[in-house]
Amino acid sequence: MSSGGPGRVARSGSLFAIPIAIGLATAIGLIAALTGDGLRDVLSWITLSVPVAALICALRYRRR
């Protein structure tokens, strides 16, 4: 892209850092409950809550 200073472009490497972390948590949750019940179910509830938590954080801290 033609515009944007060099300082801006440097940030683009971490652009997907948080989305990848959320995606990994989701994937762990989707698989965990498949492989067993009990604790694995609980793990899936926690990890699949991460996308929901991300929205709540955004609403709380990034709304302007």
Added chain:
Amino acid sequence: MNRNTLRAWYLVHKWTSLVCTIFLLMLCLTGLPLVFHHEIDTAFQEPDPTLAIDASLPHKSLDELMQIALADRPGHAGLFVSWDEDRPVVNITTAPRPDSTEAEMTLRSYDLRTGGLVGVITDDGVMHFLLKLHTDLFLGLWGMLFLGLMGLLFVAAIVSGVVLYAPFMRRLDFGTLRVSRSTRLKWLDYHNLLGIVTVVWVMVVGLTGVINTLATPIVQLWQMNDVAQMTAAYRDLPPVPPDQLVSLQAAVDTARAAAPANRPQFVGFPGGAFSSPHHYAVFLQGTTPLTKGLLTPALVDATNAELTALRPLPWYVQALLLSQPLHFGDYGALPLKVLWAVLDVFTIIVLGSGIYLWLGRRRAPLEQRLQEVETGGAVSRGRLA
């Protein structure tokens, strides 16, 4: 990303979304109550007092239960028998012929211990309506395949959406929600944020949904390949007529003896969609959570109850079986279903905001719309300075 690449991805995102969004909205809206199908059914069912009686009572033989079921439906033959997981109940599907259509079938549940009728599963409830709309738009196989195609377009829309997320977010912090500047900017931010946080879930539910739409051809392929191979010796024999079948109980006992660690989950009768014309197919499930969903069919000769073959399902049927829980979200108790519903609502918001964003800019020149993506929502570059 240069302008041409951006333009291509933008157009892919726009057109794949435009074609599939209305169907995806329908799927997400009908899917929301369907996540709780079991809970809703149970809530509206009268609790059956007979099911509470002594759990140690011996089970009746399957032949006796079949006799009761067929006496209830004169002129019918058995098609499928399946066992409930959480109560001593067997579900028996009957129809006039082994190859009858779904509309001609009757599905009744019986108490394994007393043979008493527990319930008739009917096709006229709201949930059944939603399920049919969700699976095939009331159009049968072609409806299913059509929705599968919409699912593939949805996957393309998701991928292109992720690609566009990069230039859009280049100057923005993750999770930025600019709610006070303009309605359009607000929904752009919600669309991007909800889209990116749900992407893995929505991809899995979307792709497994596509696999589920292929259920019929997948099972037919298995019949044509594996079943035909395993029963090659029977190829030239006439089909076994329903009134000359060997004892169902004997057939199930044969299968259990061949795989003592497993338990039968359902039986496909000879001539039906899940067996050969000469065999009972007894589908055995494993006893660990992971192998519970992966079935192994035992083909049992329907004239003498001898085992013909016991072979694991091929990968494509295993993929179908694995796709079912991952699509339905019914494998991690109620909290998982609630999360499924929440993520489904997020997806509805992404779809709805997508339509809103398209409506608002559809008359604007393409270059201006690309600029909006490149600048993270600024209409002209001047505003960035």
